[in-house]
Amino acid sequence: MQDLGISILFKGINFQRLMGGLWVTLRLALITIGLSCLFGLLFGVLMLSKKRVAKVFCRVWLEIVRFMPQLVLLYLVYFGFARLFGWDLDGETSAVMVFTFWGTAEMGDLIRGALTSIPLHQTESAAALGLKKGQVYLYVLIPQTLRRYVLIPQTLRRLLPQAINLSTRIIKTTALVKMINVTEVLKVGQQIIGQFYRQPDAAFWVYFVIFLLYFLVCWPFSLLAKQLEKRWA
Amino acid sequence: MADTILRVNGIHKSFDGTGVLRGVSLEIREGEVVVIVGPSGCGKSTLLRCINGLETIDKGEIYLRDEKISGRTKDLHLVRQKIGMVFQSYDLFPHMKVMDNLLLGPTKALGKQKQEMEREALSMLERVGLKEKAHVFPRTLSGGQKQRVALVRAMLMHPEILLLDEITAALDPEMVSEVLNVVIDLARGGMTMAIVTHEMRFAEAVADRVLFLEEGVVLEEGTPEKFFHAPTTERARRFLQSFTYASKRDKAEVQPKNNLED
Amino acid sequence: MDWIFIASHVGDYVGGAWVTLRFGLYGVLCSLALGMLCCLARYFRVPVLRQIAVGYIELARNTPLLVQLFFLYAGLPRVGIRFSAEACAVIGLTFLGGAYMAEAFRSGLEAVDKAQVEAGACIGLTRRQNIRYVIFPQALATAVPALFANVIFLIKETSVFSVLAMMDLMNVADTLRTSGGRTVEVLFMLVAAYLIILLPVSVIATMVERRLRYAGFGDQHSV
Structure with a gap:
């Protein structure tokens, strides 16, 4: 009897190779998420700026990432920048640049939304509370209380589930680096299938497992986001 | 009795x-x-x-x-x-104009003729002073007006x-x-x-x-x-x-x- | 910029845009249908179907389209299930999109005020009439922005169809790039083509949303 194709995954170090491939995209995603949070904070604050130039700048940036497929952006940087500026970027660097460009705008928009969603009466009721306790509190305590105990947690409650969802999307999207010659999990899968070309259903099992791996990585994040949304709704 | x-x-x-x-x-x-x-x-x-x-x-x-x-x-x-019922929060249907709010029950639930009901609805609206509001959306009405429309909506069903x-x-x-x-x-x-x-x-x-x-x-x-x-x-x-x-x-x-x- | 090169290849891009748009549209329409079905299965608590819908939605939302397509196009034929590249494209996009559309419909339904449902019941509507005249119109209106966002998202996602050897915009550009070496022109046209496809969608979305808002749809608070 012939072996099931799935057994090739456990031959030698095949499974480790696959995991190694997955780690390539996950690492890219993690770097991207980190940078996007950092720059997204600046972007979000910039979006709330009163200056027209800043607003238009952010708007255009956001529209670009909303309209252009991430793959097109990847091509622009990976192939285009070499021609235009003579920068010969490798696939992973291009990917981090593109995904951060995208993630920054999306994260920034979420942060803007969370910041503007704080109802005014929150601030007012906090202020009213302070007035009762006297002028000292009004000038000393309230500004700090607002910032530390009212505004930040409120913002986080709204922001966190959305930010987690965006992170899941970033993880899924990093699979695209396959298209700019980065050896990630799909590429490793193809190599394994190539080695075991005698095994007819190898491709089925390899792609099935990759599918499952992505699901197992992304699903917990989705569940977490859903839980937080429910709890903080 | x-x-x-x-x-x-x-x-x-x-x-x-x-x-x-x-x-x-x-x-x-x-x-x-x-x-x-x-x-x-x-x-x-x-x-x-x-x-x-x-x-x-x-x-x-x-x-x-x-x-x-x-x-x-x-x-x-x-x-x-x-049985007609009117609530504290009016609960008019926001996606329908006043007249459609009024006609939904009589025409769909009771299967009555639309023209006939429309005439009755208009005269009821007139009775509560809202005849000119028949073809506006509820969100343009004040709370009191909404509640009067809600009363008319319930009454048009001729409830017991x-x-x-x-x-x-x-x-x-x-x-x-x-x-x-x-x-x-x-x-x-x-x-x-x-x-x-x-x-x-x-x-x-x-x-x-x-x-x-x-x-x-x-x-x-x-x-x-x-x-x-x-x-x-x-x-x-x-x-x-x-x-x-x-x-x-x-x-x-x-x-x-x-x-x-x- | 070599305008002569651009002019002589506009035809290729029009062909590619047609493929992108056509299969994008098929995918969007099938997604709407599948999404509606899943949403209904959950809303009416249809046994079995409801659990299947939930499982499917989680599976589709948490995996990349690229991986789904590899499985469909290169994996399944090895166990005897064979689809053409075009079929894979539509199936893949529908698998992904159906889940997103289902979630959009669901959030629309959840946003319908419970008091509205009771008001419908109180004027003697049957459950079916209540759903048809009161609940669904409001749910749909609330879901419109999310549905349009999904349409744009799905059309963008078609860019990975090139792995199915389909001559969509992305593949047209890639072929020209590797053969002619005019990278800048090729990419310039690619960006322009996606803008030409997606801008009208966005404009229509804005128009529809504005109309709905004008009509008072989607604002259920204290109406």
Whole structure:
């Protein structure tokens, strides 16, 4: 009897190779998420700026990432920048640049939304509370209380589930680096299938497992986001 | 003596083990207006919701004319077609113009002719002073106007009985009287009604009979003259005392009159 | 910029845009249908179907389209299930999009005020009439922005169809790039082509949303 194709995954170090491939995209995603949070904070604050130039700048940036497929952006940087500026970027660097460009705008928009969603009466009721306790509190305590105990947690409650969802999307999207010659999990899968070309259903099992791996990585994040949304709704 | 329209027979209802209604009985005859008062949380809204099946009851029976309507799971909509209900929050359909709000029930639920109903709807709107609002969306109306439309919507079904659940509680004070005047007008026209309200002046003006509900039981029942001026229980006395200020304020506002134009 | 090169290859891009748009549209339409079905299965608590819908939605939302396509196009034929590249494209996009559309419909339904449902019941509508005249119109209006966002998202996602050897915009550009070496022009046209496809979608979305808002749809608060 012939072996099931799935057994090739456990031959030698095949499974480790696959995991190694997955780690390539996950690492890219993690770097991207980190940078996007950092720059997204600046972007979000910039979006709330009163200056027209800043607003238009952010708007255009956001529209670009909303309209252009991430793959097109990847091509622009990976192939285009070499021609235009003579920068010969490798696939992973291009990917981090593109995904951060995208993630920054999306994260920034979420942060803007969370910041503007704080109802005014929150601030007012906090202020009213302070007035009762006297002028000292009004000038000393309230500004700090607002910032530390009212505004930040409120913002986080709204922001966190959305930010987690965006992170899941970033993880899924990093699979695209396959298209700019980065050896990630799909590429490793193809190599394994190539080695075991005698095994007819190898491709089925390899792609099935990759599918499952992505699901197992992304699903917990989705569940977490859903839980937080429910709890903080 | 007029026929009995509604008969509620010792109903019980509890939420999560807490008894909200604990053996409430009530009879309403044709053309009679019964006002149900009591402190908040006494179960008066729940009573109305049980009558038209928005809540299921745990014990007891409810009859509409001689038909048992409690404990029914099939064709509940046929029962509700005969019972009109208006809520505190108006609940007009925001995606439909006023006229479509009014026609939805008669044409879809009752299958009546549209043209005919439209004529009737217009004359009803005129009666409540809102004829020119027939073709606007509800969001452009004031709270008082919305509530008058909601009353017309319920009336166009020609219900056997109308249940009004604190219909002025969400309104700004200056709009309360325009809505209550419509109700007084309906009462004069012989509409059978069960009304839950916190407006004591209005209750006294409109009621044929008053029911005082507390902690899920009927503590007192009688004519408005007797209940408002010589309540027999200590609880009712204390309840009415808490309204002394409010009723002074209301005196100027609710003036029963025939002309309902704005 | 070599305008002559651009002019002589406009035809290729029009062909590619047609493929992108056509299969994008098929995918969007099938997604709407599948999404509606899943949403209905959950809304009416249809046994079995409801659990399947939930499982499917989680699976589709948490895996990349690229991986789904590899499985469909290169994996399944090895166990005897064979689809053409075009079929894979539509199936893949529908698998992904159906889940997103279902979530958009669901959030629309959840946003319908419970009091509205009761108001519908109180004027004697049957459950079916209530759903048809009161609940669904409001749910749909609330869901419109999310549905349009999904349409744009799905059309963008078609860019990975090139792995199915379909001559969509992305593949047209890639082929020209590797053969001619005019990278800048090729990419310039690619960006322009996606803008030409997606801008009208966005404009239509804005128009529809504005109309709905004007009509008072989707604002259920204290109406």
